[in-house]
Amino acid sequence: QGVEDAMSFSDGGQAGAAVQQLKARTNPRDVWNDLFAGVVAPAGGAMSAPNPDALLVDRVLDQYRALRTNARLSGEDKQKVEQYVSLISEIQARLSPQQAMACTLPVEPASLENNSGTDPTDIAQKWDLFLDLVVAAVMCDRTRMITIGVHKALGPGPDPNNATLAGHYHSEDASGGTWHGLAHDFGNENSRRMLAGINAWIAGEVFAKLIEKLDVPEAGGSTLLDNSLVYWGNELGFNHIGYGVPCLLAGSAGGAIQPGRYLDYTDWEGRAYFSQEDGNVIKGIPHNRFLVSVLQAMGLSPADYERDGQPGYGSTSTGDKDPTLWATDYDLSQIGAPLPGLAG
Numbered sequence: 001q002g003v004e005d006a007m008s009f010s011d012g013g014q015a016g017a018a019v020q021q022l023k024a025r026t027n028p029r030d031v032w033n034d035l036f037a038g039v040v041a042p043a044g045g046a047m048s049a050p051n052p053d054a055l056l057v058d059r060v061l062d063q064y065r066a067l068r069t070n071a072r073l074s075g076e077d078k079q080k081v082e083q084y085v086s087l088i089s090e091i092q093a094r095l096s097p098q099q100a101m102a103c104t105l106p107v108e109p110a111s112l113e114n115n116s117g118t119d120p121t122d123i124a125q126k127w128d129l130f131l132d133l134v135v136a137a138v139m140c141d142r143t144r145m146i147t148i149g150v151h152k153a154l155g156p157g158p159d160p161n162n163a164t165l166a167g168h169y170h171s172e173d174a175s176g177g178t179w180h181g182l183a184h185d186f187g188n189e190n191s192r193r194m195l196a197g198i199n200a201w202i203a204g205e206v207f208a209k210l211i212e213k214l215d216v217p218e219a220g221g222s223t224l225l226d227n228s229l230v231y232w233g234n235e236l237g238f239n240h241i242g243y244g245v246p247c248l249l250a251g252s253a254g255g256a257i258q259p260g261r262y263l264d265y266t267d268w269e270g271r272a273y274f275s276q277e278d279g280n281v282i283k284g285i286p287h288n289r290f291l292v293s294v295l296q297a298m299g300l301s302p303a304d305y306e307r308d309g310q311p312g313y314g315s316t317s318t319g320d321k322d323p324t325l326w327a328t329d330y331d332l333s334q335i336g337a338p339l340p341g342l343a344g
Contacts, residue, residue, distance in 0.1 A: 008147040024149065028129035029111045035133065035142045036105055082107055103140035106133055127206060135213040139224065148210075150202050186277070207232050211250050222254075229253040229297060243273075243281050247290075256297035258344040265339065273326065285339065286330050288314045293338035302336060311336030 006024040011017040025031045073081075109129050112122070134146045179198060185191040207230075214225040230250040237245035244266065252259050265284040272280035291313045295305050305313050312335040318326050 006147055007149060022147075027112055028109045028126055028133060031130060031133045032106065032108050035137045036108075036140075039105060039140075039142075104136070105140065106136045109133075124205065128209075131206070131210050131213055135210070135224075138214070138228065139216075148206070150206055207248070207250075214251070225251045227251070227254045229257060229294065231294070238276070238279065238281055241276075241281065242287070243283060245287060252344055253294075253297035255344045257293070257342055263339075263341060283330070286316065286335060288312045288316060288335050289337060289339050290342075292336060293342050296338055297343075306336070 006022040008022045009019050010022055011019045025034065112126055112129070130148070134148070137143050137146070179195075182191045182195050182198075186195075211225060211230060214223070214228055214230070216224050218224050218227060228251040231247060232250075233247040234245055237243050249257065249259065251257075267283050267285075270283060272282050274281050289312070292305075295313060302311070316330070316332060316335060
């Protein structure tokens with residue numbers, strides 16, 4: 001809510017071009033306009049050429065569109081028709097795992113302004129639309145990179161019977177019942193319970209649903225998820241410190257990354273820099289090497305992303321941090337190398 005700028009920057013794919021901060025979208029219709037406005041699909045609705053193995057829902061798309069534009073159809077009935085077509089599409093895809101999913105342009109959603117605070121119903125509806133739109137964008141090759149920020153308006157809290165726990169904000173204000181405030185109150189059992197509920201909602205209603213929607217067949221016997229890489233990360237690890245930053249990967253980037261493992265890059269043989277909140281701060285491997293791994297998994301070479309003769313990707317500066325408290329002794333000779341053990 002109130003988000004204007006995303007946490008993503010881009011040079012538009014043009015080396016040497018100005019790097020600009022991208023705009024965040026909090027209204028599903030804005031996402032649709034960015035990706036699909038003005039796009040005209042061939043007859044039949046699918047972006048790919050017609051084929052005899054096309055899904056049944058694609059074959060009846062013309063009739064569906066004609067029904068949708070019928071003036072005698074109420075708004076509620078239109079919504080039911082759209083839900084039915086979406087349901088049939090998902091069911092038939094599951095029943096025919098060897099068929100490649102066709103790109104079908106999504107229906108333009110209604111405008112849902114971000115003005116409902118933390119109402120769970122509104123939040124859940126928006127996230128379902130957002131996920132449907134971004135998956136359609138990948139399937140239709142309208143974009144190949146998507147950033148999803150779940151940090152402002154969140155979904156239902158851990159207790160659906162308690163209206164005061166309906167939703168939470170990640171506010172800069174660390175006081176009160178915000179996500180931020182709850183995290184700082186980690187010693188409180190109830191705060192931990194609420195945080196667990198929030199994170200469970202993100203895991204189940206955002207991350208898991210995105211994975212499920214991507215797990216659809218593509219040509220060659222693989223799935224869209226197999227050929228993608230979904231990164232669920234955190235901008236912070238240990239409190240407000242960039243140590244031990246956790247992440248979860250799904251997909252294998254076309255086989256470039258081996259999934260199904262837990263990897264720990266903590267330097268357990270090294271020293272602890274300091275202790276805080278019942279834990280020791282120990283360095284690991286710079287995050288830059290993970291970024292290099294992802295870039296190379298997507299088929300890029302160092303010449304594509306390295307700048308000004310510097311190896312690797314991203315900044316390695318620790319600014320004015322005290323070297324006795326912050327790791328400044330990373331082996332930067334390896335900064336341009338991918339993470340060990342990650343490749344497929």
